[in-house]
Amino acid sequence: MKPSQFAKGFQARPDTTSSEKRTALDRLNAIDGLVKNSPGNSAAPARPMSTTAAPNVPETDTVDTANESAAYRAWRIEHGYKPNQVIELALKSIKPSPFNPRHFYLKSSIADLAVNLAKQGQQQAIHVIPDYDSPGTYFVSDGGRRVRALKEANKESVKAVVIDLPIGIQSYKLGYDLNVQRDSQTVFDNAVVWKRFLDDRHFQSQKELAEHLGLDESTVAVALSIAKLPEPVMHEMVARPDRFGSNMAYQVGRYHTARGADATLRLINKILSDDLSTRQVADIVKGRVSAQESVKPAGRQRYAQRLEIKLEGVSVGDLKSYGDDRIELRLKGLTREKRDDILRQIEKILK
Structure with missing residues (x-):
């Protein structure tokens, strides 16, 4: 295959x-x-x-x-x-x-x-x-x-x-x-651990590993292809599981094979800053567009930065910045008291 x-x-x-x-x-x-x-x-x-x-x-x-x-x-x-x-x-x-x-x-x-x-x-x-x-x-x-x-x-x-x-x-x-x-198990955990299982001969083949875990062989194959990435590169993606699922990580792995670690880290940053889709990254991997070119859809503005907001360790929303003069704050799941307190703080800052 x-x-x-x-x-x-x-x-x-x-x-x-x-x-x-x-x-x-x-x-x-x-x-x-x-x-x-x-x-x-x-x-x-x-x-x-x-x-x-x-x-x-x-x-x-x-x-x-x-x-x-x-x-x-x-x-x-x-x-x-x-x-x-x-x-x-x-x-x-x-x-x-x-x-x-x-x-x-x-x-x-x-x-x-x-x-x-x-x-x-x-x-x-x-x-x-x-x-x-x-x-x-x-x-x-x-x-x-x-x-x-x-x-x-x-x-x-x-x-x-x-x-x-x-x-x-x-x-x-x-x-x-x-x-x-x-939902705490990531494809990157699977990649490293499954590769170790094969290296240590706990299983003789990826097919045997897949059968033992009750998974499709293609699931294991994708993870093992991601396992070829250096851990520092994987670390950059582990922190954002919402952006780097199996398919996205697989495409990043293909890009790394062709371009090396430094170029791959730059691509990861571009994926995050420009909110690239898996299809857009696949086009970059295939050479249809360079990683330096803009692949954003026309007329759609992407945020420059995103900060996840947590209260007592639980994610409640995010703060995004656009261009030089725009920010967007979205929060949910707050108590009425916490919401009103945040509103008062924002009003105080703006005054």
């Missing part, structure tokens, strides 16, 4: 195709008994992990323990842990999983979440897997971003649910499926 065929049938945005979401939902239904994150479970009392043995832990009637692994059962009984229980663990005991589906973590996003956690506290427990070869430590199965933000907020502990899952492709699929449902 030629590289130019990989992107056929792809949607430009979002990164995740509907088939990926459907497959993820199917797998989440299948593992629903493994990880439960209902309000009832999240409300379970948190407590520090006991370091003393509790050999006579009674089994619960509501949790099926028949299919537990021997290692997990031994660990659970030793620590007096009940399945799905929310406990508190020392942050220093938590470490990243080598099969983490996420590769990129934006510093700005971690900082925003750290502020939110400092104010509101941790509302949702992470999922961890005991490292049986290093007692007292745990791999993150889901919640790597929260762990980073808690450390940024100088917290010492984290609320966690300890699950029975081997570290490997199975734990990757669980984290991947959960990220897909939250």
Whole structure:
């Protein structure tokens, strides 16, 4: 299959195709008994992990323990842990999983979440897997971003649910499926991690990888083509998932192959400043128009700069500037008090 065929049938945005979401939902239904994150479970009392043995832990009637692994059962009984229980663990005991589906973590996003956690506290427990070869430590199965933000907020502990899952492709699929449902999994994460899976021979071919993940082979092929980009180039696109979905990133990858990193970074800046579409970028890649030429539709003014507005870590709109004398502010989801306060501040500035 030629590289130019990989992107056929792809949607430009979002990164995740509907088939990926459907497959993820199917797998989440299948593992629903493994990880439960209902309000009832999240409300379970948190407590520090006991370091003393509790050999006579009674089994619960509501949790099926028949299919537990021997290692997990031994660990659970030793620590007096009940399945799905929310406990508190020392942050220093938590470490990243080598099969983490996420590769990129934006510093700005971690900082925003750290502020939110400092104010509101941790509302949702992470999922961890005991490292049986290093007692007292745990791999993150889901919640790597929260762990980073808690450390940024100088917290010492984290609320966690300890699950029975081997570290490997199975734990990757669980984290991947959960990220897909939250729209936090990007094509750039997939590109780096899937390439590593093939390099480490976890799969013999991209076809085998696609079949194991329940995805179209073309989805995997596009991600692997993007994986050829240098990480500094990918970082420039990771920060704007609204502009760089699978198709756009694929076209940028093709341009990089022909023109190199410096020219590609200039193209990325032009995509953002001129709000270029995937089709317009494809024309640049094919040489129908140069990256220096104006490819904006006639009569349509593009913003020169865009600033995303966040309140307590949540995006509520943006501020755009046009030309030398025009700005446009759009906000939504505000309380009446916050709206009126912003209006008063704007009026004060204009006076």
